[in-house]
Amino acid sequence: MKVLLLKEPKSGEHGADPYVEELSSHGLQATLIPVLSFKFVSLEQLYDKLCHPENYEGLIFTSPRAVEAVTLCLQTSTNKEAWAHSLKNKWNSKPVYVVGKATSSLVDELGLSSEGQTSGNAEKLADHICSKNVSYSAPLLFPCGSLKREVLPKRLKEMDVPLETITVYQTAQHPDIRSSLTRYFTQVY
Template sequence: MKKVVLFKSVSEDYEKAFLDVNYQALFVEPLQFEFINKEDLSQKLLQSDYTGLILTSPRAIEAVSKCWDPARFVLWNTKRIYTVGEVSSHKIKLLLGLEALGATSGNGENLANIITKENPSNSKFLFPCGNLRTETLPNIVKTSGMTVDALTVYETKENENLRTDLMELNDSATPCCMVFFSPSGCEYIHRQLQTFSNNLKELPHFAIGNSTAYKIENLGVEVAGIAARPKADSVVESVQNYFTCTQAS
Protein backbone atom coordinates (compact mmCIF):
# COMPACT_ATOMS: atom_id res chain seq x y z
CA MET A 1 0.00 0.00 0.00
CA LYS A 2 1.38 3.41 -0.99
CA LYS A 3 1.82 6.01 1.75
CA VAL A 4 0.87 9.67 1.39
CA VAL A 5 2.12 12.36 3.78
CA LEU A 6 -0.55 14.93 4.63
CA PHE A 7 0.79 18.02 6.37
CA LYS A 8 -2.27 18.66 8.50
CA SER A 9 -3.94 17.50 11.68
CA VAL A 10 -5.40 14.00 11.70
CA SER A 11 -8.61 13.77 9.70
CA GLU A 12 -10.91 10.77 9.43
CA ASP A 13 -12.27 12.10 6.13
CA TYR A 14 -8.83 12.15 4.51
CA GLU A 15 -7.81 8.87 6.08
CA LYS A 16 -10.90 7.13 4.69
CA ALA A 17 -10.72 8.81 1.27
CA PHE A 18 -7.16 7.59 0.71
CA LEU A 19 -7.80 4.18 2.21
CA ASP A 20 -10.69 3.69 -0.23
CA VAL A 21 -8.18 3.85 -3.10
CA ASN A 22 -5.57 1.76 -1.29
CA TYR A 23 -3.35 4.55 0.06
CA GLN A 24 -2.27 4.97 3.67
CA ALA A 25 -2.44 8.54 4.96
CA LEU A 26 0.35 9.72 7.28
CA PHE A 27 -0.38 12.96 9.14
CA VAL A 28 2.22 15.51 10.20
CA GLU A 29 1.07 18.82 11.74
CA PRO A 30 3.54 21.57 10.74
CA LEU A 31 1.76 24.36 12.61
CA GLN A 32 0.73 25.36 16.08
CA PHE A 33 -1.52 28.26 17.03
CA GLU A 34 -1.85 30.83 19.79
CA PHE A 35 -5.16 32.64 20.25
CA ILE A 36 -4.96 36.35 21.03
CA ASN A 37 -7.14 39.48 21.37
CA LYS A 38 -10.05 37.58 22.91
CA GLU A 39 -11.39 40.65 24.74
CA ASP A 40 -11.20 42.85 21.64
CA LEU A 41 -13.04 40.19 19.65
CA SER A 42 -15.77 39.92 22.31
CA GLN A 43 -16.33 43.67 22.20
CA LYS A 44 -16.55 43.77 18.42
CA LEU A 45 -19.04 40.89 18.40
CA LEU A 46 -21.36 43.10 20.48
CA GLN A 47 -21.37 45.90 17.89
CA SER A 48 -24.58 46.15 15.90
CA ASP A 49 -23.23 48.04 12.89
CA TYR A 50 -21.72 45.00 11.16
CA THR A 51 -23.48 43.56 8.12
CA GLY A 52 -21.85 40.21 8.68
CA LEU A 53 -18.92 38.07 9.70
CA ILE A 54 -16.20 36.58 7.48
CA LEU A 55 -14.52 33.41 8.76
CA THR A 56 -12.07 31.93 6.25
CA SER A 57 -10.14 29.50 8.45
CA PRO A 58 -10.94 26.84 11.07
CA ARG A 59 -8.72 28.67 13.58
CA ALA A 60 -10.69 31.89 13.16
CA ILE A 61 -13.87 29.95 13.90
CA GLU A 62 -12.23 28.43 16.98
CA ALA A 63 -11.15 31.90 18.15
CA VAL A 64 -14.72 33.17 17.89
CA SER A 65 -16.02 30.07 19.67
CA LYS A 66 -13.72 30.73 22.65
CA CYS A 67 -15.61 33.90 23.50
CA TRP A 68 -18.98 32.94 22.02
CA ASP A 69 -22.13 33.33 24.09
CA PRO A 70 -25.37 32.77 22.12
CA ALA A 71 -27.35 34.83 24.63
CA ARG A 72 -25.01 37.84 24.33
CA PHE A 73 -24.46 37.61 20.58
CA VAL A 74 -28.04 36.93 19.48
CA LEU A 75 -27.79 39.82 16.99
CA TRP A 76 -25.64 37.57 14.73
CA ASN A 77 -28.62 35.28 14.11
CA THR A 78 -29.92 37.78 11.56
CA LYS A 79 -26.61 38.74 9.95
CA ARG A 80 -24.67 37.15 7.10
CA ILE A 81 -21.90 34.70 7.98
CA TYR A 82 -19.46 33.85 5.15
CA THR A 83 -16.89 31.09 4.98
CA VAL A 84 -14.80 28.98 2.58
CA GLY A 85 -15.32 25.22 2.48
CA GLU A 86 -17.95 22.80 3.72
CA VAL A 87 -15.80 21.70 6.66
CA SER A 88 -15.65 25.28 7.96
CA SER A 89 -19.37 25.71 7.34
CA HIS A 90 -20.06 22.63 9.44
CA LYS A 91 -17.72 23.92 12.16
CA ILE A 92 -19.57 27.24 12.30
CA LYS A 93 -22.87 25.39 12.73
CA LEU A 94 -21.39 23.11 15.39
CA LEU A 95 -19.50 25.69 17.47
CA LEU A 96 -21.56 28.86 16.92
CA GLY A 97 -24.97 27.55 15.94
CA LEU A 98 -25.01 29.75 12.84
CA GLU A 99 -25.67 29.00 9.17
CA ALA A 100 -22.85 30.04 6.84
CA LEU A 101 -22.87 31.20 3.22
CA GLY A 102 -20.18 30.66 0.58
CA ALA A 103 -19.21 27.12 1.56
CA THR A 104 -18.81 26.07 -2.09
CA SER A 105 -16.76 29.13 -3.09
CA GLY A 106 -13.48 27.19 -2.98
CA ASN A 107 -11.12 30.04 -2.11
CA GLY A 108 -10.91 33.54 -0.69
CA GLU A 109 -11.03 35.31 -4.04
CA ASN A 110 -14.24 33.56 -5.09
CA LEU A 111 -15.77 34.24 -1.67
CA ALA A 112 -14.89 37.93 -1.93
CA ASN A 113 -16.68 38.13 -5.29
CA ILE A 114 -19.76 36.49 -3.77
CA ILE A 115 -19.74 38.98 -0.89
CA THR A 116 -19.52 41.98 -3.23
CA LYS A 117 -22.40 40.69 -5.37
CA GLU A 118 -24.72 39.90 -2.47
CA ASN A 119 -24.29 43.05 -0.36
CA PRO A 120 -24.69 46.83 -0.81
CA SER A 121 -21.59 48.99 -1.07
CA ASN A 122 -22.03 50.49 2.42
CA SER A 123 -21.75 47.08 4.09
CA LYS A 124 -19.34 46.49 6.96
CA PHE A 125 -17.87 43.08 7.81
CA LEU A 126 -15.96 41.81 10.81
CA PHE A 127 -13.03 39.65 9.69
CA PRO A 128 -11.35 37.68 12.50
CA CYS A 129 -8.15 36.28 11.00
CA GLY A 130 -4.61 35.06 11.55
CA ASN A 131 -1.34 36.97 11.53
CA LEU A 132 -0.34 35.40 8.19
CA ARG A 133 -3.52 36.21 6.28
CA THR A 134 -3.34 37.34 2.68
CA GLU A 135 -4.95 40.61 1.61
CA THR A 136 -6.73 39.17 -1.43
CA LEU A 137 -10.20 38.91 0.08
CA PRO A 138 -10.29 42.22 1.99
CA ASN A 139 -8.83 44.11 -0.98
CA ILE A 140 -11.51 42.80 -3.37
CA VAL A 141 -14.30 43.56 -0.90
CA LYS A 142 -12.94 47.04 -0.21
CA THR A 143 -12.84 47.91 -3.93
CA SER A 144 -16.64 47.70 -3.88
CA GLY A 145 -16.80 50.39 -1.24
CA MET A 146 -17.39 48.00 1.64
CA THR A 147 -15.56 48.08 4.96
CA VAL A 148 -13.60 45.09 6.24
CA ASP A 149 -12.67 45.31 9.91
CA ALA A 150 -9.81 42.81 10.22
CA LEU A 151 -8.81 41.66 13.69
CA THR A 152 -5.92 39.27 14.29
CA VAL A 153 -7.28 36.60 16.65
CA TYR A 154 -4.61 33.92 16.34
CA GLU A 155 -0.93 33.63 15.51
CA THR A 156 0.49 30.83 13.39
CA LYS A 157 3.81 29.38 14.45
CA GLU A 158 5.98 26.45 13.48
CA ASN A 159 5.18 23.27 15.38
CA GLU A 160 8.02 22.84 17.84
CA ASN A 161 8.11 19.09 17.02
CA LEU A 162 8.20 19.52 13.24
CA ARG A 163 11.87 18.67 12.66
CA THR A 164 11.64 15.57 14.86
CA ASP A 165 8.46 14.47 13.10
CA LEU A 166 10.06 14.90 9.68
CA MET A 167 13.16 12.97 10.69
CA GLU A 168 11.05 10.10 12.03
CA LEU A 169 8.99 10.13 8.85
CA ASN A 170 12.11 9.94 6.71
CA ASP A 171 13.58 7.09 8.79
CA SER A 172 10.48 4.96 9.30
CA ALA A 173 8.28 5.43 6.22
CA THR A 174 8.65 5.34 2.46
CA PRO A 175 5.95 7.72 1.24
CA CYS A 176 5.21 8.25 -2.44
CA CYS A 177 4.29 11.93 -2.18
CA MET A 178 3.48 14.85 0.13
CA VAL A 179 0.38 17.07 0.29
CA PHE A 180 0.63 20.63 1.62
CA PHE A 181 -2.29 22.52 3.13
CA SER A 182 -1.03 26.06 3.78
CA PRO A 183 1.63 28.48 2.54
CA SER A 184 3.06 28.88 6.04
CA GLY A 185 3.26 25.11 6.46
CA CYS A 186 5.16 24.87 3.17
CA GLU A 187 7.71 27.38 4.36
CA TYR A 188 8.32 25.74 7.73
CA ILE A 189 8.59 22.25 6.21
CA HIS A 190 10.90 23.36 3.39
CA ARG A 191 13.19 25.10 5.86
CA GLN A 192 13.44 22.06 8.12
CA LEU A 193 14.08 19.69 5.21
CA GLN A 194 17.23 21.68 4.42
CA THR A 195 18.66 20.91 7.86
CA PHE A 196 19.17 17.15 7.54
CA SER A 197 19.79 14.53 4.84
CA ASN A 198 16.49 13.09 3.62
CA ASN A 199 14.58 11.71 0.66
CA LEU A 200 11.38 13.63 1.41
CA LYS A 201 12.25 16.79 -0.50
CA GLU A 202 12.53 14.79 -3.72
CA LEU A 203 8.95 13.49 -3.50
CA PRO A 204 6.10 14.90 -5.64
CA HIS A 205 4.52 17.92 -3.94
CA PHE A 206 0.73 18.43 -4.05
CA ALA A 207 -1.23 21.50 -2.91
CA ILE A 208 -4.70 21.97 -1.43
CA GLY A 209 -5.19 25.17 -3.46
CA ASN A 210 -3.59 27.87 -5.57
CA SER A 211 -2.12 29.94 -2.71
CA THR A 212 -0.31 26.90 -1.36
CA ALA A 213 0.81 25.92 -4.86
CA TYR A 214 2.27 29.40 -5.46
CA LYS A 215 4.23 29.12 -2.22
CA ILE A 216 5.67 25.74 -3.21
CA GLU A 217 6.75 27.17 -6.58
CA ASN A 218 8.27 30.22 -4.89
CA LEU A 219 10.40 27.86 -2.83
CA GLY A 220 11.80 26.46 -6.07
CA VAL A 221 9.88 23.20 -6.08
CA GLU A 222 7.66 21.89 -8.87
CA VAL A 223 3.99 21.31 -8.05
CA ALA A 224 2.77 17.86 -9.05
CA GLY A 225 -0.92 18.68 -8.66
CA ILE A 226 -3.48 21.06 -7.19
CA ALA A 227 -6.78 19.90 -5.72
CA ALA A 228 -9.77 21.24 -7.64
CA ARG A 229 -11.57 21.83 -4.33
CA PRO A 230 -10.35 21.91 -0.71
CA LYS A 231 -11.87 18.50 0.00
CA ALA A 232 -10.50 15.01 0.62
CA ASP A 233 -11.89 13.48 -2.57
CA SER A 234 -10.36 16.25 -4.68
CA VAL A 235 -6.94 15.77 -3.06
CA VAL A 236 -7.16 12.02 -3.70
CA GLU A 237 -8.14 12.67 -7.32
CA SER A 238 -5.16 14.98 -7.82
CA VAL A 239 -2.74 12.38 -6.44
CA GLN A 240 -4.29 9.54 -8.42
CA ASN A 241 -4.22 11.50 -11.68
CA TYR A 242 -0.54 12.23 -11.25
CA PHE A 243 0.49 8.63 -10.66
CA THR A 244 -1.80 7.36 -13.40
CA CYS A 245 -0.15 9.70 -15.91
CA THR A 246 3.33 8.87 -14.57
CA GLN A 247 2.75 5.15 -14.96
CA ALA A 248 1.29 5.60 -18.44
CA SER A 249 4.37 7.48 -19.61
Protein backbone atom coordinates in the same frame (compact mmCIF):
# COMPACT_ATOMS: atom_id res chain seq x y z
CA MET B 1 3.82 0.99 0.33
CA LYS B 2 4.06 3.91 2.77
CA VAL B 3 2.76 7.44 2.26
CA LEU B 4 3.69 10.47 4.33
CA LEU B 5 1.05 13.19 4.60
CA LEU B 6 2.21 16.52 5.98
CA LYS B 7 -1.08 17.67 7.44
CA GLU B 8 -3.14 17.84 10.60
CA PRO B 9 -5.24 14.72 11.25
CA LYS B 10 -8.97 15.26 10.76
CA SER B 11 -11.75 12.93 11.84
CA GLY B 12 -13.89 11.39 9.15
CA GLU B 13 -17.10 9.35 9.39
CA HIS B 14 -15.45 6.49 11.23
CA GLY B 15 -13.17 8.61 13.42
CA ALA B 16 -10.07 8.14 11.24
CA ASP B 17 -8.67 10.77 8.91
CA PRO B 18 -10.47 10.47 5.53
CA TYR B 19 -7.15 10.58 3.61
CA VAL B 20 -5.74 7.76 5.74
CA GLU B 21 -8.95 5.75 5.20
CA GLU B 22 -8.89 6.27 1.44
CA LEU B 23 -5.21 5.39 1.09
CA SER B 24 -5.68 2.37 3.35
CA SER B 25 -8.54 1.12 1.15
CA HIS B 26 -5.97 0.98 -1.70
CA GLY B 27 -3.42 -0.94 0.37
CA LEU B 28 -1.27 2.05 1.31
CA GLN B 29 -0.06 2.80 4.82
CA ALA B 30 -0.37 6.51 5.54
CA THR B 31 1.28 8.48 8.32
CA LEU B 32 0.20 12.00 9.22
CA ILE B 33 2.64 14.57 10.55
CA PRO B 34 1.31 18.04 11.35
CA VAL B 35 3.55 20.83 10.08
CA LEU B 36 1.74 23.91 11.39
CA SER B 37 0.62 25.11 14.79
CA PHE B 38 -1.68 27.96 15.68
CA LYS B 39 -1.56 30.44 18.53
CA PHE B 40 -4.74 32.32 19.27
CA VAL B 41 -4.34 36.04 20.01
CA SER B 42 -6.53 39.08 20.70
CA LEU B 43 -9.40 36.96 22.00
CA GLU B 44 -10.56 39.56 24.53
CA GLN B 45 -10.68 42.22 21.80
CA LEU B 46 -12.56 39.80 19.55
CA TYR B 47 -15.11 39.10 22.27
CA ASP B 48 -15.56 42.84 22.83
CA LYS B 49 -16.37 43.22 19.13
CA LEU B 50 -18.73 40.24 19.19
CA CYS B 51 -20.59 41.90 22.10
CA HIS B 52 -21.47 44.83 19.82
CA PRO B 53 -23.13 43.40 16.72
CA GLU B 54 -24.85 46.77 16.23
CA ASN B 55 -21.45 48.14 15.14
CA TYR B 56 -21.20 45.71 12.20
CA GLU B 57 -23.14 44.71 9.10
CA GLY B 58 -22.05 41.07 9.33
CA LEU B 59 -19.20 38.60 9.78
CA ILE B 60 -16.67 37.02 7.43
CA PHE B 61 -14.84 33.75 8.16
CA THR B 62 -12.34 32.49 5.60
CA SER B 63 -10.85 29.74 7.79
CA PRO B 64 -11.91 27.23 10.43
CA ARG B 65 -9.27 28.72 12.78
CA ALA B 66 -11.06 32.07 12.83
CA VAL B 67 -14.27 30.32 13.90
CA GLU B 68 -12.28 28.40 16.53
CA ALA B 69 -11.16 31.78 17.92
CA VAL B 70 -14.81 32.75 18.40
CA THR B 71 -15.48 29.39 20.07
CA LEU B 72 -12.56 30.04 22.44
CA CYS B 73 -14.03 33.46 23.30
CA LEU B 74 -17.25 31.77 24.33
CA GLN B 75 -15.73 29.21 26.70
CA THR B 76 -16.40 31.07 29.95
CA SER B 77 -19.88 30.51 31.34
CA THR B 78 -20.63 34.26 31.37
CA ASN B 79 -19.66 34.65 27.71
CA LYS B 80 -21.51 31.46 26.76
CA GLU B 81 -24.70 32.75 28.44
CA ALA B 82 -24.46 36.16 26.75
CA TRP B 83 -24.02 34.44 23.39
CA ALA B 84 -26.94 32.06 23.93
CA HIS B 85 -29.35 34.68 25.31
CA SER B 86 -28.94 37.54 22.87
CA LEU B 87 -25.71 37.88 20.91
CA LYS B 88 -26.24 34.83 18.71
CA ASN B 89 -29.68 36.06 17.61
CA LYS B 90 -28.37 39.55 16.88
CA TRP B 91 -25.55 38.15 14.73
CA ASN B 92 -28.01 35.79 13.03
CA SER B 93 -29.95 38.80 11.80
CA LYS B 94 -26.86 39.76 9.78
CA PRO B 95 -25.07 37.91 6.98
CA VAL B 96 -22.26 35.54 7.98
CA TYR B 97 -20.03 34.86 4.98
CA VAL B 98 -17.74 31.82 4.88
CA VAL B 99 -15.30 30.04 2.61
CA GLY B 100 -15.63 26.27 2.57
CA LYS B 101 -17.79 23.56 4.06
CA ALA B 102 -15.51 22.98 7.07
CA THR B 103 -15.76 26.64 8.05
CA SER B 104 -19.51 26.58 7.45
CA SER B 105 -19.88 23.52 9.71
CA LEU B 106 -18.09 25.26 12.55
CA VAL B 107 -20.23 28.37 12.08
CA ASP B 108 -23.31 26.10 12.30
CA GLU B 109 -22.00 24.81 15.65
CA LEU B 110 -21.99 28.41 16.90
CA GLY B 111 -25.69 28.54 16.04
CA LEU B 112 -25.20 30.91 13.12
CA SER B 113 -26.42 30.60 9.55
CA SER B 114 -23.86 31.17 6.84
CA GLU B 115 -23.64 31.76 3.12
CA GLY B 116 -20.93 31.61 0.49
CA GLN B 117 -19.48 28.26 1.55
CA THR B 118 -19.31 27.07 -2.06
CA SER B 119 -17.30 30.11 -3.14
CA GLY B 120 -14.06 28.12 -2.72
CA ASN B 121 -11.70 30.99 -1.93
CA ALA B 122 -11.57 34.51 -0.52
CA GLU B 123 -11.61 36.19 -3.93
CA LYS B 124 -14.81 34.42 -4.98
CA LEU B 125 -16.34 35.11 -1.57
CA ALA B 126 -15.56 38.81 -2.03
CA ASP B 127 -17.33 38.65 -5.41
CA HIS B 128 -20.30 36.96 -3.72
CA ILE B 129 -20.47 39.70 -1.07
CA CYS B 130 -20.20 42.45 -3.69
CA SER B 131 -22.88 40.82 -5.87
CA LYS B 132 -25.46 41.47 -3.15
CA ASN B 133 -25.43 45.17 -4.11
CA VAL B 134 -25.88 46.26 -0.48
CA SER B 135 -24.89 49.69 0.73
CA TYR B 136 -23.04 49.15 4.00
CA SER B 137 -23.28 51.80 6.71
CA ALA B 138 -20.97 49.82 9.04
CA PRO B 139 -18.09 47.44 8.39
CA LEU B 140 -18.14 43.68 8.11
CA LEU B 141 -16.13 42.08 10.94
CA PHE B 142 -13.34 39.85 9.63
CA PRO B 143 -11.50 37.74 12.24
CA CYS B 144 -8.46 36.31 10.44
CA GLY B 145 -4.96 34.90 10.72
CA SER B 146 -1.65 36.70 10.61
CA LEU B 147 -0.87 35.23 7.18
CA LYS B 148 -4.11 36.25 5.48
CA ARG B 149 -3.84 37.34 1.89
CA GLU B 150 -5.03 40.79 0.93
CA VAL B 151 -7.32 39.58 -1.87
CA LEU B 152 -10.58 39.88 0.08
CA PRO B 153 -9.84 43.22 1.81
CA LYS B 154 -8.62 44.73 -1.46
CA ARG B 155 -11.61 43.55 -3.47
CA LEU B 156 -14.11 44.75 -0.85
CA LYS B 157 -12.38 48.13 -0.63
CA GLU B 158 -12.60 48.49 -4.42
CA MET B 159 -16.35 47.95 -4.13
CA ASP B 160 -16.75 50.37 -1.16
CA VAL B 161 -17.60 47.57 1.28
CA PRO B 162 -16.18 48.60 4.67
CA LEU B 163 -14.21 45.93 6.49
CA GLU B 164 -12.73 45.71 9.97
CA THR B 165 -10.09 43.03 10.37
CA ILE B 166 -8.83 41.59 13.62
CA THR B 167 -5.97 39.10 13.74
CA VAL B 168 -7.08 36.25 16.00
CA TYR B 169 -4.47 33.59 15.30
CA GLN B 170 -0.85 33.29 14.26
CA THR B 171 0.54 30.44 12.19
CA ALA B 172 3.90 28.90 13.02
CA GLN B 173 5.92 25.77 12.39
CA HIS B 174 4.68 22.86 14.49
CA PRO B 175 7.04 22.51 17.48
CA ASP B 176 7.40 18.73 16.98
CA ILE B 177 7.92 18.65 13.21
CA ARG B 178 11.65 17.92 13.28
CA SER B 179 11.40 15.12 15.81
CA SER B 180 8.34 13.64 14.08
CA LEU B 181 10.09 13.62 10.69
CA THR B 182 13.27 12.16 12.20
CA ARG B 183 11.25 9.43 13.93
CA TYR B 184 9.32 8.67 10.74
CA PHE B 185 12.36 8.39 8.49
CA THR B 186 14.26 6.35 11.11
CA GLN B 187 11.41 3.81 11.15
CA VAL B 188 10.96 3.74 7.36
CA TYR B 189 14.62 3.43 6.40
